[in-house]
């Protein structure tokens with residue numbers, strides 16, 4: 751069980767220091783939210799920024815693509831130093847092919863579902879992914895409210911993974927906070943993404959450590 755702080759809520763004028771803060775607090779993963787202003791209404795950053803921060807951190811770079819035509823950019827993110835790429839199932843007509851492309855580039859694979867997207871959409875790629883990310887807000891912005899009905903979706907995914915006898919991690923992203931972290935863990939999640947609850951806090955280290963305590 752682990753927390754992956756999302757850089758989206760960090761102070762971008764002070765990235766190096768803020769990344770060091772979570773790394774020194776014990777974080778192992780850094781969640782990188784890539785938005786294109788088409789698939790989601792917001793625009794964030796791309797491979798160039800990741801390439802700049804890569805030499806300053808040993809964290810595992812977990813890259814969440816919220817972009818149309820992700821297949822065009824897999825190689826750029828690989829070159830930037832990303833360790834895992836998750837693609838939104840809604841952006842991939844040929845999901846199986848895109849996952850193979852990520853794997854062939856030597857990265858770990860993930861697939862993401864919007865709150866309204868059914869689990870059946872990923873049933874036949876479950877043997878090709880290292881993680882499934884359940885969105886618990888509609889992607890696009892940090893600081894939104896957790897959609898409570900997603901607890902059942904996480905539990906259903908856990909059952910699906912057990913029934914198919916595959917080794918797949920469950921990641922949860924959106925609205926994770928001190929009040930709901932334990933509930934999400936108990937539903938079956940392995941990795942909790944937290945943006946505003948960590949990087950958005952006054953004291954980033956304390957927020958990370960408190961959230962860790964809440965899930966233990």
Ligand code: DX5
Nearest residue numbers: 756889890892893925945946
């Ligand atoms: C939302 C992003 C999230 C975001 C989460 O579209 O995918 O990773 O950073 O932010 P919080 O934790 O504030 O909901």
Ligand code: ZN
Nearest residue numbers: 783814923943
């Ligand atoms: Zn994300």
